[in-house]
Amino acid sequence: MDKGFFRKIWMLLILLTPILIIAGCTRASQRKQTDLKGFYGILSDNEYVILLEGENIGKAYKEGNELYLPYELVNNEINDRFYLDKENNRIFYTDIAVESFNIGSDSNTKIIKDIVYVSFSCVKDRTEMNGAVYENPNRVVISQKFGTISVCRPVKDTVIRQYNRENSDYMAEVSEGESLVIKEKMNESWYRVVKENGITGYIKTNETDGEETEERQSSYKKPEYTHITMEQKVCMGWHQVTSKAANDTLEEITRNAKGILNVISPTWIKLSDTTGNISSLAQASYVERAHNMGMQVWVLADDFSYGEDGSYFVGSVLGNYDSRQRLISNLVSEVVNCNADGLNIDYEKIYKEMADDYIQFIRELSIECRKNGIVLSVDTYVMQAYNEFYNREGIAEAADYLIIMGYDEHWAGDSSAGSVASLPYVKKGIEDVLECADANRTINGIPFYTRVWTETKEGLTSEGIYVEDAVNGNYWLNSTAVGMEAAEQRLSSQGITPTWLEDLGQYYGEYEAEGVRNRIWLEDERSVKEKLNVMSEAEIGGVACWKLGLEKASVWEEIRQYIE
Numbered sequence: 001m002d003k004g005f006f007r008k009i010w011m012l013l014i015l016l017t018p019i020l021i022i023a024g025c026t027r028a029s030q031r032k033q034t035d036l037k038g039f040y041g042i043l044s045d046n047e048y049v050i051l052l053e054g055e056n057i058g059k060a061y062k063e064g065n066e067l068y069l070p071y072e073l074v075n076n077e078i079n080d081r082f083y084l085d086k087e088n089n090r091i092f093y094t095d096i097a098v099e100s101f102n103i104g105s106d107s108n109t110k111i112i113k114d115i116v117y118v119s120f121s122c123v124k125d126r127t128e129m130n131g132a133v134y135e136n137p138n139r140v141v142i143s144q145k146f147g148t149i150s151v152c153r154p155v156k157d158t159v160i161r162q163y164n165r166e167n168s169d170y171m172a173e174v175s176e177g178e179s180l181v182i183k184e185k186m187n188e189s190w191y192r193v194v195k196e197n198g199i200t201g202y203i204k205t206n207e208t209d210g211e212e213t214e215e216r217q218s219s220y221k222k223p224e225y226t227h228i229t230m231e232q233k234v235c236m237g238w239h240q241v242t243s244k245a246a247n248d249t250l251e252e253i254t255r256n257a258k259g260i261l262n263v264i265s266p267t268w269i270k271l272s273d274t275t276g277n278i279s280s281l282a283q284a285s286y287v288e289r290a291h292n293m294g295m296q297v298w299v300l301a302d303d304f305s306y307g308e309d310g311s312y313f314v315g316s317v318l319g320n321y322d323s324r325q326r327l328i329s330n331l332v333s334e335v336v337n338c339n340a341d342g343l344n345i346d347y348e349k350i351y352k353e354m355a356d357d358y359i360q361f362i363r364e365l366s367i368e369c370r371k372n373g374i375v376l377s378v379d380t381y382v383m384q385a386y387n388e389f390y391n392r393e394g395i396a397e398a399a400d401y402l403i404i405m406g407y408d409e410h411w412a413g414d415s416s417a418g419s420v421a422s423l424p425y426v427k428k429g430i431e432d433v434l435e436c437a438d439a440n441r442t443i444n445g446i447p448f449y450t451r452v453w454t455e456t457k458e459g460l461t462s463e464g465i466y467v468e469d470a471v472n473g474n475y476w477l478n479s480t481a482v483g484m485e486a487a488e489q490r491l492s493s494q495g496i497t498p499t500w501l502e503d504l505g506q507y508y509g510e511y512e513a514e515g516v517r518n519r520i521w522l523e524d525e526r527s528v529k530e531k532l533n534v535m536s537e538a539e540i541g542g543v544a545c546w547k548l549g550l551e552k553a554s555v556w557e558e559i560r561q562y563i564e
Contacts, residue, residue, distance in 0.1 A: 034162045034169045036137040036199070048138040052077060053145060054183060054194030060120065060140050061112055067133060067140060068110045068117035075356065078142065079127040080394065082118060083360045085321050091118065093126055094363040095223040096370075128220040134197055141198030146218045150182040152191055152208035160201030164190040171201035182211060227400045227441060228342075228375045230296075234401065234443050234542030235563050236263035238300065240549075247286045254293065256553040260560045264290050265344045265544075269301035269334060274316035276326030282338040298342035298377055299335050303349045312349040318357040324364065332368045342375030344403070355389040366398035377401040377443070382409070382429035396437030403544050404429045406531070407447035412479055415465050417453035419521035421446065423505030426531050430538050444535050445544040447523055448551035450487045451479040455517040475517075483550035487520050498522055505530035525554045532562040 040049040040056060048060040048067060058073045071091065075082050083092045091109055093099040101122075103109045108122040120140060124131045130143045154177070159170035164186050172195060174180065180193035183200065191208065194200045237257060241247055247266070254261055266286065272279045278301070287297045303314035317323045335343050345365070350358045362378060369376040378399045381387045396402045409425040410418035419425070426444065433442055455475040456464070464478035482490070491498055491509040498509035498520075506527035510519040535543060543559065545551070 031167060031169045034171050036171070039162075039171075040137055040139070042137050045138070048133070048140050050140045050142065051198035051200075052142045054181070054198055054200035061117065062138075063110060063112075066107070067120040068112065069120055069123060069140070071109075071116040071118050074118050074123055078129070078144070079123060080356075080359070080391065081126070081363070082123075083356060084116060088321055091116070092360065093122075094360065094367075095126075096225060097367065098364065128218050128222060130218070132197075139198055141196075145181075146216050149214050149216050150211055151179045151214045152182055152193065152203070152205075152211055153177050153179060154203065154208055156207070158203070158207050160193060160195070160199070160203045162201060164192070164202040166204075168202070172197075172199040174203070179214060180208075185211075225397060226370065228370075228373065229400060229441060229541070230262070232262065233563050234263055234544070235261050235559060236265055236298065236403075236443065236542065236544040237261050237548040238544065238546045239264055239266045240547050241266045241268060241281055244281055244283070247281065247283050250286060250289055251293075253548045254295075256551075257548075257556050257559075259294070260556050260563060261295055262563075263298055263342075264295045265298045265300045267300045267302065267346075269299060269331065271303055271305040271313040271317060271327070274307070274313050274323065275320075276317050276323040276328075276330060278327070278330045278334065280334050282334055282340070284338045287338050287340050296341040296375070297338075298344045298375060299338070299340045300344040300346050301331055303347040314347060314349050315351070315354050315357075318354060318361045324357075324361055328361070328365050328368055331365065332372055332374065335374050336372055340374075342377060342400075343369060344377045344379065345399075346379045348379070348381075350390065352389045355391065359391040359394045362395055363398045369400075375400050377403050379403045379405050379445070380433070381405055382425060383432040392433060393436035396433075396441065399441075401441050401443050401541060402433060402437050403443045403445055404433055405445045405546075406430070407445060407546065410451065410479075412451075412481070413465070414479070415467060415477065417451075417455065417477060417479070417519050419504055419506060420450050420523065421527075421531070422503075422521070423530055423534065424503070426505075427534050430534065430540060434538065434540075439539050440541045442538075442540040443542045443544050444531070444540060445546055446528060446531050448545055448547060448549075448555070449481050449483055450521060450523045451481055452487065452490055453477065453479045453519040455519070457515045460515050484523055484552045484555070487522055488524070490518065491520060491522075494518075500526075524552060525558050528555045529558045532558060536562060 042049055046062040048062060049056055050058045050060050050069060057077050058070060060067045060069045071084055081094055085092060089103045091101045091103060101108045103116055104111050108119045110117040128144060132141050134141060154174050156176050159173050161168040161170050180195060182191050183194055184192040186192055189205055190202050191205055192202055239253060268281045270279050282299060290297045303312060306312045317327055331343060366376050376399045378395050380390055380392055380395060380402060382404060406426045406429045407421040409421055430444055455477055458474040461476050464476040467477050468474050494511040496509045496511050498507035501508050507522040510517060
């Protein structure tokens with residue numbers, strides 16, 4: 001054979017070798033595509049993985065032409081306005097009105113394998129979200145992030161990988177300039193990203209233009225909530241009323257606050273049973289007198305009543321549709337009948353398992369209050385790990401005012417002595433709520449009381465909370481709530497001059513008598529002023545005071561300056 005032919009073949013191989021090497025390296029670097037159906041655990045053709053912001057949160061099922069999502073998942077992860085009424089086999093959807101779907105007989109709901117499902121179209125129509133359905137693999141893709149989003153864009157066509165390793169299999173191909181939402185910056189070398197179609201993976205930072213921002217808008221039209229608010233800052237005082245006769249103390253208890261208080265909240269309404277009935281100390285004459293004094297009246301309703309077995313009525317009432325409706329009707333009627341201006345809900349015996357029932361109650365109550373021109377305010381704890389289940393965003397949305405109970409940092413049953421409302425505690429309470437509530441409709445509650453803490457050495461008593469202290473010796477801890485002047489008198493009677501604690505924003509004093517250490521974190525005009533300064537900086541809607549009658553007269557001048 002011609003030697004020239006072999007020479008040509010040899011030269012061709014030399015020219016092709018770099019190309020083959022590069023192609024081989026590229027294939028080796030891209031590896032193979034991950035089995036996405038297996039990755040997402042899709043076991044049948046009618047099963048769809050639900051990807052929320054690219055994260056696998058559960059499975060949807062297809063029946064006919066409709067996809068169905070588990071109710072629990074919808075309520076917990078996507079839209080908590082859906083509420084399951086188990087007793088009557090219904091699902092409610094509540095915003096400014098209430099919709100009802102009968103489970104199984106309504107095309108928007110299904111029971112599949114004994115689990116309640118809601119149709120994807122029903123959820124999508126009532127939720128601020130972008131949602132789409134894809135195949136290969138079957139998936140429901142949901143995004144609820146709008147506004148400014150962190151993204152990156154590939155500088156060439158490439159892939160996103162299953163792991164942040166160059167030799168990892170790839171999840172999907174991506175195109176040059178494609179917008180990828182950055183989920184996480186793994187390190188200097190990798191981004192974890194999600195494609196518009198919901199697939200999540202890893203891309204090297206040097207394969208992109210780097211982090212940038214993008215504005216994403218929602219086409220969803222939110223329900224238009226209307227709220228009744230005051231033109232000026234709210235200055236509310238809680239008036240503890242335990243009998244009809246106590247209504248006669250209105251003028252005396254507000255004497256020092258004349259011209260400053262613009263809302264009075266008498267503690268009038270209690271639950272009387274598990275079916276939504278109430279007991280009330282409301283008086284139209286009280287309301288008329290308050291109005292003549294320049295104050296609105298927001299009637300307080302609490303949930304402290306309980307039965308012979310020790311269980312609070314509120315759990316049974318809120319969890320039952322008929323009882324809940326009876327309670328709402330009774331509350332609204334009581335406010336209307338005495339010509340009061342508002343309602344203050346002080347429900348503090350709510351537990352995690354009742355959280356859905358409670359927010360449904362607030363939403364349904366807000367609808368009836370709105371119809372009747374009643375101001376609805378709702379009291380909430382300072383946010384802590386043990387009470388995060390309170391849906392503060394939902395409360396703030398439905399109610400006219402959200403009131404932070406900015407006290408009880410240390411309370412009667414606490415295992416350590418401390419301040420009732422230190423400045424850092426107050427700041428945190430306000431900052432946390434303002435992440436989900438409008439400032440002008442947020443009110444902070446301040447204490448007109450403190451606690452006298454007693455630490456009694458072991459052997460002198462056996463009552464209270466037992467505290468083991470390896471340094472100072474074990475003791476029994478007790479406390480008593482007292483007003484401002486009573487607390488100051490405790491210290492002055494012992495010749496104690498309290499010390500100002502800058503970090504806590506209050507005075508502190510202690511003394512020992514007969515083997516008992518007494519400790520007091522004072523509340524007075526200076527500590528009140530410090531709290532009011534924080535509230536002014538946050539530009540919130542006002543102050544609420546618990547409770548009238550325990551304050552020093554001098555605190556009202558500080559409050560006057562805050563209100564003005």
